[in-house]
Amino acid sequence: MTGRCTVTARRFGQLPDGTSITRATLANATGIEVDVISYGGIITRLLVPDARGRLADIVLGLDSLEEYLSPNPYLGALIGRYGNRIAHGRFELDGKTYRLDCNDGAHHLHGGVQGFDKKNWLMETFESGSRAGVVMTLTSPDGDQGYPGRVDIRAVYELSNADELELTLHATTDKPTIVNLTQHSYFNLAGRGDVLDHRLQIGSEIYIPVGADQIPTGELQRVAASPFDFRRPKAIGHDIEADHEQLRRGSGYDHTFVLKTQANEDLMLAARVAEPVSGRVLEVLTVEPGLHFYSGNGLVGDLQGKGRVLSRHGGFCLEPQHFPDSPNQAGFPSVTLLPDATYQSRVLYRFSAMRSGWS
Secondary structure, X not given: OOOOOEEEEEEEEEOOOOOEEEXXXXXXXOOOEEEEEOEOXXXXXXXXXXXXXXEEEXXXXXXXXXXXXXXXXXXXXXXXXXXXXXXXXXXXXOOEEEEOOXXXXXXXXOOOOOOHHHOEXXXXXXXXXXXXXXXXXXXXXXXXXXXXXXXXXXXXXXXXXXXXXXXXXXXXXXXXXXXXXXXXXXXXXXXXXXXXXXXXXXXXXXXXXXXXXXXXXOOOEXXXXXXXXXXXXXXXXXXXXXXXXXXXXXOOOEEEEXXXXXXXXXXXXXEEEEOOOOOEEEEEEEOOOEEEEEOOOOOXXXXXXXXXXOOOOOOEEEEEEOOOOHHHOOOOOOOEEOOOOOEEEEEEEEEEEOOOOOO
């Protein structure tokens, strides 16, 4: 593919304290554009062509910084220090019990009341021929939302002419702590309507069941002969109303699928989604051991953005991460980060289009 990838930056508004927020637009030679703002590392817009080359915005979002400052379901944001839930906002590390903000009933969710999605990141842009992106950095002080240790985080969004958007994450700490970062975009490959006809494939034989309060039971359950079997492509809505206890507990899909038992540096295909009318295809690759699939059950029509009412199942999330409540589940992969180590994660979003049918 000829042509350069470019990045432009402009002001997106300011916080109540006067801090200016930056929006960067990444663009490649095929027409893909990605808008990222420094507040929350939020992806606010993602233009992708369909099988006929027509562009549509395939992520849910809001129209202004003021709206992102108001309560919303983590639309497009970077999540940390801990993506997903920690039971009762409590965990033990090196014999000491730490108590976190409980912002999801009795439990801790997505980093707390002031998680990374509500922080202003330092943003720098770069261009390098067939790639362009932003480097974002953030320091989370010792005690932030109850977590021990100062943590320095580096997140890089990079768009290429291969129609891939890559997110790389690094973190270091000055004392033992826990880290589990992820990205929380809501996708709708049609750019409108609901996502129930999107055909989803997840390369996993096991998912993690949860209790009534969405905390993992500690079990690992096979997907075979259940609504959670996405090993072959099927519509998201095919089984979503099935009479199954786990679907009732999540009001739909809100579960982590096991990709591998330990995180490593090997990038693997976690999920593939195709929208049958537009032909748009999204593949998600990751080094993480888990993939959390959320079918937009909590979108209830009380928000509107970019000309759309955000209604139930109006978007889906595919969040690569470690497992929920890992600090309290001895059998789950460790999320402990030590001062002599570096947390590293990587997510690759690959976009394409099919002319007809599922390939």
